[in-house]
Amino acid sequence: MLFRSEERSPSPDAVSRALPEKFSGREGVHYTVKGKGGLVREVVLPAALSERLEERRFETPQRVTDRGVHYGQHYNINGGQKWANSFSQAATRALGWSAGAHGVRHSYAQERMSELQNSGLNRAHALEVVSQEMGHFRPEITETYLR
Known part of the structure; x- marks a missing residue:
C-alpha cells in the first residue's frame, strides 16, 4: 500500500540504516510503501507523477482483496497482478515490446x-x-x- 509520507513513517530500521546519499539528486514527493517482509520504506515520485496520483485519491480508503490479502486502497489505481498486466499491455502498445x-x-x-x-x-x-x-x-x- 502506498501512503503519503506524512500519513505513515518508514520503519525505524529503514530510517536508521539510510545513507545520506539515498535519493540524492532526485527531486519529488515522498511516499511510503510496505514490502513483502513488512518493512515500510520511503520512495520518491516525481512531482508530476505525484500530482496525477493525488487526482486519483479516494476520499475514504476502499476495501480491496488481492490474492487473499485484504487492505484499504487509498488511490483509484490498479495494484498487484492487475497493475503488472496493465503495465505490460500499455508498454506493448506504446513501444511494441515489454x-x-x-x-x-x-x-x-x-x-x-x-x-x-x-x-x-x-x-x-x-x-x-x-x-x-x-x-x-x-x-x-x-x-x-x-x-
Whole structure:
C-alpha cells in the first residue's frame, strides 16, 4: 500500500540504516510503501507523477482483496497482478515490446547506478545506495538488477 509520507513513517530500521546519499539528486514527493517482509520504506515520485496520483485519491480508503490479502486502497489505481498486466499491455502498445513491470526495477537500478557513479560515488557505495532505494538493503541482490 502506498501512503503519503506524512500519513505513515518508514520503519525505524529503514530510517536508521539510510545513507545520506539515498535519493540524492532526485527531486519529488515522498511516499511510503510496505514490502513483502513488512518493512515500510520511503520512495520518491516525481512531482508530476505525484500530482496525477493525488487526482486519483479516494476520499475514504476502499476495501480491496488481492490474492487473499485484504487492505484499504487509498488511490483509484490498479495494484498487484492487475497493475503488472496493465503495465505490460500499455508498454506493448506504446513501444511494441515489454520487459514487464519488474523490468522497471532493472531499468531504475541500472540508470541510478550510472547516475551515482557519474556523481563521484565509487561502485560499492553506489550499489549500497541503490539497494536501499530499492528497499532490500542488500547490495548482492541489487547486482541481479544490473545484468
